[in-house]
Amino acid sequence: MNNKQKTINLKINGEFYEFEIGEKDWQIRPHHTLSHTLREILNLTGTKISCDDGACGACTVIMDGKAVLSCLILTVECDGKEITTIEGLKDPKTGELDLLQKKFIEHNAFQCGFCTPGMIMSSKALLEKTQHPTEEEIKEALSGNFCRCISYYQVIKAVKAALNERR
Amino acid sequence: MAEMFSYIGKPIPRKDSKDIVTGEIKYLDDLKFQNLLYGKVLRSPHAHAKIKKVNKEKALNLKGVKAILTWEDIPDFRGGTPRIVRVLDNKVRYVGDAVALVAATSSEIAEEALNLIEVEYEVLPAVFDIDSALKPGAPALYDEYPDNILPGGTIIYGPNCLKGVTRGDVEKGFREADVITEGTFGYENIPNALPPETVGAIALWEEPNKVTLWATTQAPYMDKVTLFHVFNRQLDIRSIGVHCGGSFGTKIMCWQVQSYAILLSMATKRPVKVVFTKEEHMANFTLRLSSRINAKVGMKKDGTLTAISGTWYVDTGYYSFTTQAQVAIGSGELMIMAQCPNWDLKNYVVVTNRNASGSIRGFGGQELKCSFIPLLCLAMEKAGLDPFEVLKKNFVKPQGGYYWRDGNWYNFRGIDFSKAMEEGAKRFGWKEKWKGWLKPTAINGNKHRGIGVGVHGNADIGEDTAEAYVQLNYNKTATLFICAVEHGTGQKTNLAKMVAEVLKIHPDNIRLTPADTLVTPFEFGPVGSRGTYAIGSAAINAAEDARQKLLEFAAPKLGAKPEELDTKDGVIFVKNDPKKSISWRAIGNDRTILGFGRFEPDYTMCNCMMTFVEVEVDVETGKIDIIRIVNTTDVGQVIDPLGLEGQLNACLGSAGIDSAIFEETVLDKRTGHILNANLIDYKWRTTAELPEIENVVLETPFPSHRFHAVGVGEIATSPGPSAILMAVSNAIGRWIYEYPITPDKILKALGKISSNKFDTHSNEAFKAMGR
Numbered sequence: 042m043n044n045k046q047k048t049i050n051l052k053i054n055g056e057f058y059e060f061e062i063g064e065k066d067w068q069i070r071p072h073h074t075l076s077h078t079l080r081e082i083l084n085l086t087g088t089k090i091s092c093d094d095g096a097c098g099a100c101t102v103i104m105d106g107k108a109v110l111s112c113l114i115l116t117v118e119c120d121g122k123e124i125t126t127i128e129g130l131k132d133p134k135t136g137e138l139d140l141l142q143k144k145f146i147e148h149n150a151f152q153c154g155f156c157t158p159g160m161i162m163s164s165k166a167l168l169e170k171t172q173h174p175t176e177e178e179i180k181e182a183l184s185g186n187f188c189r190c191i192s193y194y195q196v197i198k199a200v201k202a203a204l205n206e207r208r
Numbered sequence: 209m210a211e212m213f214s215y216i217g218k219p220i221p222r223k224d225s226k227d228i229v230t231g232e233i234k235y236l237d238d239l240k241f242q243n244l245l246y247g248k249v250l251r252s253p254h255a256h257a258k259i260k261k262v263n264k265e266k267a268l269n270l271k272g273v274k275a276i277l278t279w280e281d282i283p284d285f286r287g288g289t290p291r292i293v294r295v296l297d298n299k300v301r302y303v304g305d306a307v308a309l310v311a312a313t314s315s316e317i318a319e320e321a322l323n324l325i326e327v328e329y330e331v332l333p334a335v336f337d338i339d340s341a342l343k344p345g346a347p348a349l350y351d352e353y354p355d356n357i358l359p360g361g362t363i364i365y366g367p368n369c370l371k372g373v374t375r376g377d378v379e380k381g382f383r384e385a386d387v388i389t390e391g392t393f394g395y396e397n398i399p400n401a402l403p404p405e406t407v408g409a410i411a412l413w414e415e416p417n418k419v420t421l422w423a424t425t426q427a428p429y430m431d432k433v434t435l436f437h438v439f440n441r442q443l444d445i446r447s448i449g450v451h452c453g454g455s456f457g458t459k460i461m462c463w464q465v466q467s468y469a470i471l472l473s474m475a476t477k478r479p480v481k482v483v484f485t486k487e488e489h490m491a492n493f494t495l496r497l498s499s500r501i502n503a504k505v506g507m508k509k510d511g512t513l514t515a516i517s518g519t520w521y522v523d524t525g526y527y528s529f530t531t532q533a534q535v536a537i538g539s540g541e542l543m544i545m546a547q548c549p550n551w552d553l554k555n556y557v558v559v560t561n562r563n564a565s566g567s568i569r570g571f572g573g574q575e576l577k578c579s580f581i582p583l584l585c586l587a588m589e590k591a592g593l594d595p596f597e598v599l600k601k602n603f604v605k606p607q608g609g610y611y612w613r614d615g616n617w618y619n620f621r622g623i624d625f626s627k628a629m630e631e632g633a634k635r636f637g638w639k640e641k642w643k644g645w646l647k648p649t650a651i652n653g654n655k656h657r658g659i660g661v662g663v664h665g666n667a668d669i670g671e672d673t674a675e676a677y678v679q680l681n682y683n684k685t686a687t688l689f690i691c692a693v694e695h696g697t698g699q700k701t702n703l704a705k706m707v708a709e710v711l712k713i714h715p716d717n718i719r720l721t722p723a724d725t726l727v728t729p730f731e732f733g734p735v736g737s738r739g740t741y742a743i744g745s746a747a748i749n750a751a752e753d754a755r756q757k758l759l760e761f762a763a764p765k766l767g768a769k770p771e772e773l774d775t776k777d778g779v780i781f782v783k784n785d786p787k788k789s790i791s792w793r794a795i796g797n798d799r800t801i802l803g804f805g806r807f808e809p810d811y812t813m814c815n816c817m818m819t820f821v822e823v824e825v826d827v828e829t830g831k832i833d834i835i836r837i838v839n840t841t842d843v844g845q846v847i848d849p850l851g852l853e854g855q856l857n858a859c860l861g862s863a864g865i866d867s868a869i870f871e872e873t874v875l876d877k878r879t880g881h882i883l884n885a886n887l888i889d890y891k892w893r894t895t896a897e898l899p900e901i902e903n904v905v906l907e908t909p910f911p912s913h914r915f916h917a918v919g920v921g922e923i924a925t926s927p928g929p930s931a932i933l934m935a936v937s938n939a940i941g942r943w944i945y946e947y948p949i950t951p952d953k954i955l956k957a958l959g960k961i962s963s964n965k966f967d968t969h970s971n972e973a974f975k976a977m978g979r
Contacts, residue, residue, distance in 0.1 A: 087230065089235075089405075090237070091404040091405065092486045092886065093485065099404055128230065130230070131230060138229065145228075146222075146226065149221070149850035149851060149853075151225075151229070152697065153405070153452060153453050153694075153695055154224070154451070155235065155454055156404050158231045183894075183895040184894040187404060188861070189401070189403055191858045191859070195853070195854060195857070196895075
């Protein structure tokens, strides 16, 4: 974004959005984080805010194919970006769940569920980028996602099950 | 052999699973309200001070600010145990204590307003630990308790609430002992359970005295009860539970944030949301109790305990909500794990000028055990005994008993857990690995391995009352009215499975009402491990009552007696002649068949968890890795195998095992500030370092409800920390007593770096007071 630009364009979950930048209630303010815009403006509350400090991974979304922390990104920096949130994973037409979502259900890979959207988005980014990740790579990819219920073991099982089914 | 069930014990996806994986499930902060205001709390920078003057003028002039409240603006509303803690006071008692509340049209404006409020303090001297709080002449937090010791007992556990353990004759017991050990041991690192969702509340006040409350809570009905008293029994509160993003026991302590939202809504006549930041969550919300015992234990050569005496010091921070209850439960739990004829275990609940400790998974028992087991280890070492055998021997057996929270003695009528313990030991390979005290199981260069074992059991599986309704519907479904919020255990689905099993319809055909006190009967909340037996019994009883009424309704239509009938898949039929049947449709859409179920507390049984750990200590760097964990338990009957696995894996989370290695809340004892109130400086376990976990689950039927099951989830975190201490001591050949065992403590114990001159376990204060 250059200083004179008054709007930004984003593609979120397959839909195009144009936002005005400014200080009015309906505008994106320069200090707004992407997580704030997703949750408060677009009502995409599946993206969670926990630490709001880049430490816990609850706000993970996929931006241009990469898992990113939406609490550390300003919305005004996202002009031209393509973003997928947890709400964007299921098939928009049929409503069919993504393979990872199905495997998370099958393996009960959550307890309170608060970290789950972030876990799934981190896993999704890994599976998009890597054809045959090893267990170590899965663990590495999820190591920024904080879970206090310790759903980790069942999450890893779910991700591996998704990989097996994809093969 | 376990009974055959259609749904119980089967892995059926949780009812909320699709909404969880699609992000559609709504937690508190996801709810949208028209006309919502945002509340923020101005917090004290001082650990102990009087508020001399507050100037709100500049802040009130900020556009968008709708209300600012200080202690001068509100009546004398109080909470805590005893009820001495004002919602807003003219005195602050810890760094972060609430000074003023702001409501504004956005959270940014509310935040900005906080900076414009001018407060004049008169700073007072403060106390930050048990020693300084108990010193004669120490500054007092409360005028009512000049010695900084709170009275024992809690009103909800009755007039004879267990305040300590006195039994038999300890002098005689020590005379009979072959070995006696004595000392001071603590678990004082005040770790944080740290659910990912922070704490908050949204309140909407309506004339003349009605409040609707949505909150991050584990127990919406008890919030209604608590707040009723806080607001001097003048408020009519409707409490609505929202899907909860983790609690681990902590979110039964949300009365303060709830009070803030209510007061701001009263002041503005608009809905107000107060949600703590993560920093507030970590610095201004429940920590574990800080626990220390000064005790003596007597034991025979064969591991039989003969006497336990001493004093348990519990530092609860600036106030108590549940601490006396935790002392009661913790003391009873120690009796469960240490069957002994002679006891004299006193306690003191001490207040200090730091953030409050309180309700967390483990609820007093984990804290006491983590302090007591190191003392027991010294006795076992002296007697040359294998700790697995001693812990197994002394855990309550069917002929045993214990005092419980109401002060009464209970003869134990549960099962013998020895079988589960032995199975766990076998899977872990305990007998092969155990080499004796302070002996590593293996050494490979700098890497020393050691093993340890811990145990915990809680008679809370049948605590507190629960009520439920079950309504049968003519479309062959049933509705369960129960005040239960899902906080991660899968309890709501499990309750649906129990009702489904009774009614013989699929769990998909059971709907649950929201946890809404306007709609549902009383339910205490899924605290401890009471979900399966206590809450489950209410749901089962309601389903059975509804089923009986259904059969009575159908009997004349089928020309049979109700006891000759059965129902399955929404059809009522004569058992001896199943062709004679009618559908549930016969109920009609103009009739309600409603069953009621109630559970009365039963303290005669407990659950049990034994945890075995193997650690590897790098004696050059002091780093500890957990290699393997085996948890073993007997649950009577598994309700949901995958949910249970998750609950047991949780031994690593919510201030559990890792509180022995790296989890701690770091308090600056010069200023009272917490130094690591963020998720970077507070250390937590990640997927990058996961030990192997094996969970051993036996199913010996319990005399509980018709499915013979008991809950176990709560206690997963509790046996681990002391087992780690034992394992690390064995690995390095030196006793380690202090939690968490950060690398410096290993290196100090090995003499590789110098020790501090100042001994943090100084006993001077105790000696000075003659305790």
